[in-house]
Amino acid sequence: MKSRVKSEGGFQLSTICRQLKLEAPDGKMRETDCADTEGIFRIIQSVPSPKAEPFKRWLARVGYERVKEIEDPELATKRTRILYKAKGYxxxxxxxxxxxxxxxxxxxxxxxxxxxxxxxxxxxxxxxxxxxxxxxxxxxxxxxxxxxxxxxxxxxxxxxxxxxxxxxxxxxxxxxxxxxxxxxxxxxxxxxxxxxxxxxxxxxxxxxxxxxxxxxxxxxxxxxxxxx
Structure with missing residues (x-):
């Protein structure tokens, strides 16, 4: 993935990833590339594979909805109510x-x-x-x-x-x-x-x-x- 991102002229993963020692399947602690939620989203957006397109469209829709909620705060209130209702409250x-x-x-x-x-x-x-x-x-x-x-x-x-x-x-x-x-x-x-x-x-x-x-x-x- 690193080579593909580089070939596409994208950002360097090292700018958003950090290596932390995590337990591997063999039980040993090995350095693993880690990123926070924002970093993961940025990585997904950079992936050229068609398989990432559904997720990219979802991110775009969420971003659009967020912009609309900033313009009309009542939309955010309605969405919050719907989410709580969906959770069973x-x-x-x-x-x-x-x-x-x-x-x-x-x-x-x-x-x-x-x-x-x-x-x-x-x-x-x-x-x-x-x-x-x-x-x-x-x-x-x-x-x-x-x-x-x-x-x-x-x-x-x-x-x-x-x-x-x-x-x-x-x-x-x-x-x-x-x-x-x-x-x-x-x-x-x-x-x-x-x-x-x-x-x-x-x-x-x-x-x-x-x-x-x-x-x-x-x-x-x-x-x-x-x-x-």
Whole structure:
């Protein structure tokens, strides 16, 4: 393949591939060409074989759909609903998940207004809300649910989603009211917003006599109805 790409005047695989030692069929660790998802797509696009054409057409269609969704965000919302439905999630769960996505977007937009633009800063503030709400950061929560690369919120049940929304919505309201102008002030607002949700969660747990925080995830519960 390397020779074919080179003969076609394409890019050098060495620019997107890295050699890592992986276990071979014989059990020995051998250097193997590896690439991330974007790199794999680039490699596939460069393959001149007709067998790659169906995949190339699929990539083109996905790219086209993405451009249309940028032009009309409502299309992305509809697609997300369809995907959740196809995975077996109930309509009531999907409604909460979609509302949670909207509330999250409102919060990140508010943070941008307050000068929080770096991804890492958003992650820190999100962790503050989560820790105050559930006594766990998102990364700790994922480990608790035995998740790896999956989206944590796609594996929350109704109550977990509700308290997540509450923490983020209250944080947004606090920020809009007080207009924090430093990262530390935003951090304190996030902690307070999460704290409101945390108190509500504890009161709910007292009334229900059980923990709101669940180890259940969609990977183990193949039927999303169990996440209601």
């Amino acid at each position: 109930s309509d009531s769960w999907i409604e909460k998940r979609m509302r949670g996505i909207a509330i999250r977007e409102e919060l990140t937009d508010e943070w941008k207004q307050r000068g929080v633009k770096e991804q890492r800063e958003c992650e820190i503030l999100t962790a503050e809300i989560s820790k105050a709400t559930f006594e766990m950061t998102p990364s700790e929560y994922k480990k608790f649910k035995n998740l790896k690369r999956e989206n944590l919120r796609d594996h929350m049940d109704d109550l977990e989603l509700i308290f997540t929304m509450l923490g983020e919505k209250v944080t947004t309201e606090i920020s809009e009211k007080e207009k924090p102008d430093t990262f530390n002030k935003n951090k304190k607002a996030a902690k307070r917003g999460g704290g409101v949700a945390g108190k509500a969660r504890k009161e709910t747990e007292k009334e229900l006599g059980r923990s709101v925080i669940s180890k259940n995830n969609y990977l183990e519960n193949k039927e999303a109805k169990k996440l209601n």
